Amino acid sequence: MKLVTAVVQQAKVDEVRDALTALGIRGMTIADVQGYGRQQGHTEIYRGAEYKVDVVDKTRVEVLVNDADADDVLQAVVSAARSGRVGDGKVWVTPVESVVRVRTGETGEQAV
Amino acid sequence: MNSGDTAWVLVCAALVMLMTPGLALFYGGMVRSRGVLNMLMMSLGSLGLVGVLWVIYGYSGAFGSDLGGVGLLGSPAEFFGMSRFVGQESLSGSIPTFAFAAFQAMFAILTVALISGAIADRARFGPWMLFAGLWATLVYFPVAHWVFAFDETNAAGEVTAVGGWIANRLAAIDFAGGTAVHINAGAAALALVLVLGPRTGWPRETGKPHNLPLVVLGAGLLWFGWFGFNAGSALTAGTTAAIVFVNTLVGAGAAMLAWMLVERIRHGKPTTLGAVSGIIAGLVAITPACSAVTPMGAIAVGIIAGAVCALAVELKYRLRYDDSLDVIGVHLVGGLVGTLLVGLFASESAPAGVAGLFYGGGFDQLWRQAVGAVAVLAYSLVLSLGIAWVVRSTIGFRLDPADEDTGIDETEHAESGYHFGDARNTVRGSRSTEHGSIEALEGSVR
Numbered sequence: 169m170k171l172v173t174a175v176v177q178q179a180k181v182d183e184v185r186d187a188l189t190a191l192g193i194r195g196m197t198i199a200d201v202q203g204y205g206r207q208q209g210h211t212e213i214y215r216g217a218e219y220k221v222d223v224v225d226k227t228r229v230e231v232l233v234n235d236a237d238a239d240d241v242l243q244a245v246v247s248a249a250r251s252g253r254v255g256d257g258k259v260w261v262t263p264v265e266s267v268v269r270v271r272t273g274e275t276g277e278q279a280v
Numbered sequence: 281m282n283s284g285d286t287a288w289v290l291v292c293a294a295l296v297m298l299m300t301p302g303l304a305l306f307y308g309g310m311v312r313s314r315g316v317l318n319m320l321m322m323s324l325g326s327l328g329l330v331g332v333l334w335v336i337y338g339y340s341g342a343f344g345s346d347l348g349g350v351g352l353l354g355s356p357a358e359f360f361g362m363s364r365f366v367g368q369e370s371l372s373g374s375i376p377t378f379a380f381a382a383f384q385a386m387f388a389i390l391t392v393a394l395i396s397g398a399i400a401d402r403a404r405f406g407p408w409m410l411f412a413g414l415w416a417t418l419v420y421f422p423v424a425h426w427v428f429a430f431d432e433t434n435a436a437g438e439v440t441a442v443g444g445w446i447a448n449r450l451a452a453i454d455f456a457g458g459t460a461v462h463i464n465a466g467a468a469a470l471a472l473v474l475v476l477g478p479r480t481g482w483p484r485e486t487g488k489p490h491n492l493p494l495v496v497l498g499a500g501l502l503w504f505g506w507f508g509f510n511a512g513s514a515l516t517a518g519t520t521a522a523i524v525f526v527n528t529l530v531g532a533g534a535a536m537l538a539w540m541l542v543e544r545i546r547h548g549k550p551t552t553l554g555a556v557s558g559i560i561a562g563l564v565a566i567t568p569a570c571s572a573v574t575p576m577g578a579i580a581v582g583i584i585a586g587a588v589c590a591l592a593v594e595l596k597y598r599l600r601y602d603d604s605l606d607v608i609g610v611h612l613v614g615g616l617v618g619t620l621l622v623g624l625f626a627s628e629s630a631p632a633g634v635a636g637l638f639y640g641g642g643f644d645q646l647w648r649q650a651v652g653a654v655a656v657l658a659y660s661l662v663l664s665l666g667i668a669w670v671v672r673s674t675i676g677f678r679l680d681p682a683d684e685d686t687g688i689d690e691t692e693h694a695e696s697g698y699h700f701g702d703a704r705n706t707v708r709g710s711r712s713t714e715h716g717s718i719e720a721l722e723g724s725v726r
Binding site: 214215217219 | 557
C-alpha cells in the first residue's frame with residue numbers, strides 16, 4: 169500500500185478530486201496548510217506598515233492506495249494540479265506498512 | 281422641561297454608550313488573536329468603573345459649583361451620589377439633570393477606553409483599572425469641567441454659577457470634545473507609551489491585525505454612536521443638532537476618502553484599515569468643529585484630518601514609540617487638527633456664530649483654540665505621566681515578558697478568543713469547578 173501526498177494550489181483541489189474520482193478513488197483527506205517553497209510570498213500593508221508574508225496557503229491532499237494504483241493516482245494528481253506557474257506544489261508517494269478499517273477491522277489492501 | 285429635547289438626549293446617551301463596545305471591537309480586531317479579549321476587557325472595564333465613579337462624584341466634579349470661581353474644578357462633594365436630584369424636577373437647560381448627566385457619563389467612559397489602544401498586549405489588567413479610575417478622577421473630570429461646564433446666567437444676564445475656564449473665560453469652541461475627549465485621551469496614550477515601553481519584539485514580531493471585519497464592525501458602531509455624541513451635544517432636538525448631524529456625516533466621509541488617497545499614492549493600494557481609520561480621524565476632527573462650520577467647511581476639515589492622520593500614524597516607527605493602535609496618531613493629532621481648524625473654518629452663519637480666519641474673523645478664534653488645545657494636552661500629559669509612574673512603582677504595570685509571549689488573554693483572563701480548528705477544543709481536558717470535577721458533578725446528577 170502507498171500513501172500519495174500532494175500539496176497543491178488551493179484553486180486546484182476540485183480538479184484533483186475530480187481526476188481521482190474518475191480513477192475510482194473513493195476517499196481522501198484534505199487539509200489547509202501553509203508553507204513556502206520557490207514561490208514568492210506577498211506584501212500586506214496596515215496603516216503604512218508593510219508586512220512581508222513569505223508563507224503561502226496551500227492544500228494538502230492525502231490518498232491511501234493499493235500498490236498497483238499508485239502510479240496512476242500520482243500522474244492524475246500531477247496533471248490535474250498543473251498550471252505551469254511557480255507554486256503548483258509537489259506530490260510524493262510513501263510506502264505504508266499496514267492499514268486497518270476501523271468499522272470492520274479489515275486489514276491490508278482490503279481496508280484501502 | 282421639553283419632552284422632545286429630553287427624548288433626544290436620552291436616545292443620544294444610549295447611542296454614545298454603544299460607542300465603547302464599538303471601540304472595543306475596533307481595537308480588538310487590530311491586535312493579534314491571543315490578545316483580543318484583553319483589548320475588549322480594557323474598554324469594558326472603563327464602561328463599568330467610570331460609569332460608577334461618574335455617578336458617585338464625577339458628575340459633581342465636572343458640573344458641580346466651581347471651587348473658588350476660577351473654572352478649574354467643580355465641587356466633587358456637592359452632588360455626591362446624585363441623591364440631591366432624586367424626587368424633584370431638577371433641570372439642566374430644557375432637560376432633566378439626570379438626562380444630561382447620563383449623556384455626559386458616556387463621554388467620560390469612552391474617553392478612558394480610548395487610551396487603552398496605545399498599550400495593547402502588555403498592560404496587566406488590574407493596574408489598567410487602577411490607572412483608569414485615577415485618570416478619570418484626576419484628569420477627565422476636571423478637564424470636562426474646563427470644557428463642558430458653561431456659566432449659568434439669570435434673566436438679567438448676571439452669572440449665577442461659574443463654569444469652566446476654557447468654555448467661558450477663554451471661549452475656545454469645543455462643541456463635543458476635541459480637547460476634553462480626543463486630545464485628552466491622546467496625550468494620556470502618549471504618557472502610557474512612554475512609561476510602559478514597547479511590546480516585546482516590536483515592531484518586527486508583534487503581528488498584524490487579526491480580524492479586519494471586526495475592526496469594520498467596530499468602526500460602524502462608532503460612527504453610528506458618534507451621531508449621538510455630536511448631534512446630542514446640542515442638548516436640544518432642533519436646527520443645531522441637525523446641521524451637526526450632517527457635518528458629522530461629511531466630515532467622516534471626506535476624511536475616509538483623503539486617507540485612502542494618501543495610501544494609494546504612498547503605498548499603491550487603498551486599504552480597508554485605512555478607510556476605517558480615515559472615518560475615525562474625520563469623526564475626531566469634526567467633533568470640536570461640528571457646530572462652528574458649514575457642511576462645506578466640514579468637508580475641508582475632514583480632508584485635512586484624513587490626510588494629516590494618515591501621515592501621522594507612520595511617524596511612530598521613526599520616533600520609536602509603540603503606540604500600538606495609533607491613539608496618538610488618530611486621536612491626539614486628529615483632535616489638534618479639528619480644534620485648530622475651528623479657528624480657520626468657523627463660519628458666522630453656523631450655530632456657534634463665530635468667524636474664523638478664512639471667514640473674515642482674523643486670528644482671534646485661532647489663538648483661543650490653540651491655547652485650549654495646548655492647555656489640555658499639557659495637563660493630561662503631565663498628570664498621566666505621574667499617574668502611570670505611580671502605578672508602575674507601586675503595584676507594577678507591565679505584563680511579565682514570558683506572559684507576553686504566551687498571550688495576555690490566557691495569562692490575565694484565563695480565556696482564549698477563538699477555538700476554530702483547534703485540537704485543544706476537540707480533545708477534552710479535565711474540567712473542574714471549585715465544587716469538584718465536572719465529571720463527578722455529572723455523576724451526582726445521574
